Amino acid sequence: MAKLTKTIVDRADPREKQYTVWDSDLKGFGLFVNPAGSKTYFVDYRTPEGKRRRMTIGRHGSITTEQARKLAIETLGGIVLQKEDPLLERQTRRSSLTVTDLCDNYLKAAKKGLILGRSGKPKKSSTLDTDTGRIERHIKPLLGKTLVIDLKRSDISKFIRDVTAGKTAFEGKSDKARGKIVVSGGAGTAARTVGLLGGILSYAVSEGIIEFNPAQGVKRPADKRRERRLVASEFKAIGKVLGNADAVAWQGIIGTKLLLLTGCRLGEIVKLRWEEVSLDEQCFRLGDSKTGASVRPIGKAAVEVLKEIRSDKAAGWVLPGIRHPSDHIGSLDDLIEKIMTMAGLIGVTAHTLRHSYASVAADLNYSDNTIGAIIGHAGSGTTSRYTHRLDTVLVAAADIISEEIKRQMN
Template identity: 60%
Template sequence: MVDAAVPRERQFTLWCSELPGFGVYIHPTGRRTYFVDYRNADGVRRRMTIGRHGKITTEEARRLAIATMGETVRGEDPALERATRRSSLTVSELCDNYIAAAERGLIMGKRGRAKKATTLYVDRGRIAAHVKPLLGKKLVRDVSKADIAKFIRDVAAGKTAADRKTGKARSRIIVEGGAGTAARTAGLLGGILSYAVSDGVIDTNPATGVKRPADKRRERRLTPAEYGKLGEALRQAASETEIEQVLAGVNLLALTGCRIGEIAKLKWSEVDEAGQCLRLEDTKEGASVRPAGRAVFDLLATITRRPGCPYVLPAARGGSEFYGALPAGLARIVKRTGLSSVTAHTLRHSYASTAGDLGFSESTIAALLGHAAGTVTSRYVHHLDSVLVAAADRVTDAILAHMARAGE
């Protein structure tokens, strides 16, 4: 009934025939909002919004309406209590509510999807390290544009930077400041305050229009000579018994342009040699297909498969888990090169830059990297365009050639 309702020029209401006082607004835009209508102990009529159709089902809304009606029978006034609670809500409490909603899949991230667990992990870290220390005690209703601007300046200046022990052996938490951190954290804060607007805590978002520092992209790339040093470091590490997972993992990072998590968690079931691609089930951009050069599959053919383990890079200690120490392994290889500021992202950017050097278009490079604007979804594609496969071959061959030139 709710889905079938046709929007009109003006908002109208559908009432539930089973639960008096439970209804849904049908807005001209097509949005549908559940509410409950009741009278408090003083006989004053109240109407309280329950939630938006789509984020909650009709049955979930009905259960919430029944719970609200139960509170009124006990002499409580849910709408008044909500208004009072919202007016005294602190930024710290708002952040907790935001994370709780995100964990239930109610906060949409990129491309309209619920936020991934990895994104929520980063969000929690930024909230704990920057938002709560600087704004946590402030009432949400009192946060102004000036507060947001000062927050950005303080994070950029390193006011929240820290280096502390976690209580675990050889484990530390390092929090950095800087313009990039300030820009990304301000973006998260803006999203949290947008959630506060949608939840009726505040009427407008004070972060809107506040200028943020440019979130500088990491543009470090490897030159052909530096690729040569990377290749030499890998050969030296192999001769000194570096474990197979690290050697294969770093080579795959260099030859595919994949993110480090995508390689660390790569499964054999995602390797499509016949189609010359990696059909990744779960990435930052969702499921996607990554064209891969023939050399990638030659490398994969040399890796020992562990019985019962689905991962290409299995955990060193045995079992069926993936190798989680690839970042540390990459750091060891990079240390051998003597190069500075080389990360997994550097290898990804270098892959893209090599493709650019070879004259490939931005859309082709985006497809090779699995960027949202050019990602190829595995749901529909079974045979990749020969142009993409050829592009992956050329990029991989060029990088391999650079890596083979060490010492020249």
């Protein structure tokens, strides 16, 4: 037995059966010689539990003898000093999930109702659509190829910085006619996306994929999204446009008025059906909202708007599509943007209208719980008690709030 060198390795001729050439200087370092002529370096060692293992280092020709020796020293040194099992680690890494794999598994579980949201119920399809968008546009491009077992807090921090800086920002066409996809960066996007990532990694912990969540304890940027509210002069400017907006489809006019006078979410008005509207009781009985089935009180001012377009045999969508009346309106947010441009206002969205409704209610000294119950806010304790039945006190409050907004618009 001699020290393995290039000369010794080159002289090791193939035999009828595979055989081993050991290195005399480094115990456990050797070379397999295959009958076909290939030669492979390996290390032979015992695990901390006493099991004998052999792990290949590389094929001669792909690496040199000295390179193989250095790798063998590193491997055997790790076994002695850190009590590791390098072969088991290699096998574990080969079978480990990437972040892309984990995200796909998470979404499959969520679609089966196995992932619960903050309400303790399975995530809604609309929420899953949002989650999917954040995964595809931010998480996979930045972390998709990384093994989940390799994720560190520093990786999560870098992810936040990259999303905040707009590294994943994107603008392009969607599958819908004249549709557009706008993926933004910024602190708000980073905060919401890393919140989702933290949930995905918590799922990984629960599945035994990793032992702890690397996103836990990582400082997130403050999510300062959509805090803008309308002031009296802005309500008046919008009211003036809504009274003289012949250039805007009627769905945009009515939809904007309903958002202003009810505090509903954009999707709740877009998908509102006449079967869910009760003008006599002054309420919407929503079959599906962000917080599930919900009863929303509405004021007389909103009822008057609905009466403008309600026919004797009203059925189907309250706001039918402009080109395809059999479907609901699909461009209300665009129509709102057009109306706000005509009013000379910048940065006013459907959520701004909802937030402004709540702000006017607060100006009228209604409590957070009352406001939350009226607009169906998921964070309101009162909401859980009132969303499934109509309360006359809330109807009276909705009357006063919507009347005040109508007054400011006029």
